[in-house]
Amino acid sequence: MAQFMVVLDATIVAIALPEIQAELGFSQAGLQWVVSAYTLAFGGFLLLAGRAADLWGRCRLFMVGLVVFSGASLACGLAVSPLWLLIGRVGQGFGAAIVAPSALSSLTTAFPEGEGRGSALGVWTAAAAGGGATGWLLGGLLTGGLGWEWVFFVNVPVGFVGVALAPLLVSESRDNTTPPRLDVAGAVSVTAGLTLLVYGITRVQEAGLAAPVTLVVLGSSVVLLVGFVAVENWVRHPLVPLGIFRSRVLLGANLVALVLTAATTPPMLLCTLYVQQVLAFPPAEAGLVFPPFNLAVIGGSLLGPRLVKRLGPRATMVCGLLAIGAGAVCFVGISHHGGGYLWYLIPGFVLMGSGLGCASVASTASGIAAAASALQGLASGLLNSAAQIGTVLGLAILIPLSAARSEALAGTVPVDVALVEGFRLAFFGAVGIVACGIVISVLLTGQKK
DSSP states (O other), X not given: OHHHHHHHHHHHHHHHHHHHHHHHTOOTTGGGHHHHHHHHHHHHHHHHHHHHHHHHOHHHHHHHHHHHHHHHHHHHHTOOSHHHHHHHHHHHHHHHHHHHXXXXXXXXXXXXXXXXXXXXXXXXXXXXXXXXHHHHHHHHHHHHHTOTTHHHHTHHHHXXXXXXXXXXXXXXXXXXXXXXXXXXXXXXXXHHHHHHHHHHHHHHHHHOTTSHHHHXXXXXXXXXXXXXXXXXXXXXXXXXXXXXXXXXHHHHHHHHHHHHHHHHHHHHHHHHHIIIIISOOOHHHHTTTSHHHHHHHHHHHHHHHHHHHHHOHHHHHHHHHHHHHHHHHHHTTOOSSOXXXXXXXXXXXXXXXXXXXXXXXXXXXXXXXXXXXXXXXXXXXXXXXXXXXXXXXXXXXXXXXXXXXXXHHBTTBOHHHHHHHHHHHHHHHHHHHHHHHHHHHHHHTTSOO
């Protein structure tokens, strides 16, 4: 239930974004913060919450996370302003950061090594895939039938049912080897630094690099991120022991995980805006267009282990990235009149989804294999955090880029033409990000250490 709900929340909100924008008054560039606020809090506190669950009890923290997530979902549904909604999304991200590692740790504790664990993790993965695919459909139905608020309200009863069942179904467990102190300063500094970095990037698009506010925000981000490095070198039990990145393969795997979400999440978000804002699909019909992407991710995830075994992780990552780039190129074919849109969107979804599935499996396998056995849990958490950060950075770069292009054309061409031109520029930007990922794969992930 927890994994289904946490993943569901990413896609169910995407379909509701045009309605949220119209009712609450988000700008085209500012709309990305509805996603970024969630993923920043999720990625920034994921490692800290995992340590807290090991220290204080996984079932206990699992229940706390569900309460926080459900309460924040209720607050999001009641939002009457952009700021209110964004604060609620931060709360959702923080709750998800508590839920995800405590739930997975409880599962792996309940199922020791062997066939039982493989089956349990298969159910876990299926719940994630099901949540992602269901989000598009359910988001469209709820937004079209009851209003955008219900994409958040739907989490509340599910969350509280989970809280009620947890004491009955989930055994309490702890890890006695966990450090007794939590690196709160590290988690807060890196999350605040990344938040200011993302805000600064968006200000570059809107006000220019030389604008005082841009310089202050970016400078503050640098100070906080440098402070994070200093904290990690100073504290006795750091959130991220920086020595782990001496492994070039692990560093490369994390950078590829970041690139994968940076190159896929923004194009998918822009496709939801295209279908509703340009093609004028109502939310319920728009939700029917996107499940092929999630199904392709599942297919790519199943194919990935075979390719890794036959080709190796580096070649599999490169193949997956090439497929993602090809999918973005397919999206460039969209037009403002919408003729033959399925010939561009569906092949793009299949290529991008299958490439994401294959490359994600390869980057995870490469990163985990590069870490010492005692650090594999940390390596897994870092890969998850890198994926969340990639989503935020990709949105911060490509969504304002698209909006700036559309605004530059406003008044000279029809609105739908300006939107499409902005979307196309962002799709080309995604291809550029993919190219960076291929270079990283070739240069870093081929080394053993």
